Amino acid sequence: MKREPGTYALVLQCAVYKTVQIGRWKALEIRPGYYIYVGSAFGPGGVLARVSRHARKNKSNHWHIDYLREFVCLTSVWYSHDPMRLEHEWAQTLANTPEYMPVSGFGSSDCRCEAHLFFLSNEPELVAFRRAVGSSKPLSIEDDQ
Numbered sequence: 001m002k003r004e005p006g007t008y009a010l011v012l013q014c015a016v017y018k019t020v021q022i023g024r025w026k027a028l029e030i031r032p033g034y035y036i037y038v039g040s041a042f043g044p045g046g047v048l049a050r051v052s053r054h055a056r057k058n059k060s061n062h063w064h065i066d067y068l069r070e071f072v073c074l075t076s077v078w079y080s081h082d083p084m085r086l087e088h089e090w091a092q093t094l095a096n097t098p099e100y101m102p103v104s105g106f107g108s109s110d111c112r113c114e115a116h117l118f119f120l121s122n123e124p125e126l127v128a129f130r131r132a133v134g135s136s137k138p139l140s141i142e143d144d145q
């Protein structure tokens with residue numbers, strides 16, 4: 001992962017049933033399983049800087065994902081340094097994949113996607129995702145574990 005622009009998907013594992021207040025947006029019920037959050041980083045420091053920020057738990061909460069982050073483990077990150085902003089395309093792809101359940105409105109208040117956060121009960125597979133998004137640049141994975 002480099003300090004270059006790109007698109008990423010955080011693979012988050014959740015072990016608890018909990019109600020999490022997501023800023024002023026809503027109280028969200030989370031449950032054991034996996035959450036995938038799709039975003040992009042086209043500012044200074046690129047994907048590396050943004051993902052490092054997501055990896056930290058102690059920080060001021062700014063995005064919807066920051067509020068959820070405190071209660072889930074970051075297990076891996078899928079990313080691409082494709083110069084095209086692919087986050088909405090990836091979000092659409094996941095929305096069209098049956099095992100991914102969109103958390104309606106999460107992270108998508110500024111776009112037309114149904115959601116930028118998805119829930120699935122089993123660990124998501126990079127291979128299937130890579131095939132679905134058909135990214136022009138290789139899609140890589142960085143594991144925390």
Ligand SMILES: [Zn+2]
Pocket residue numbers: 087088091108111112113115116
């Ligand atoms: Zn979107």
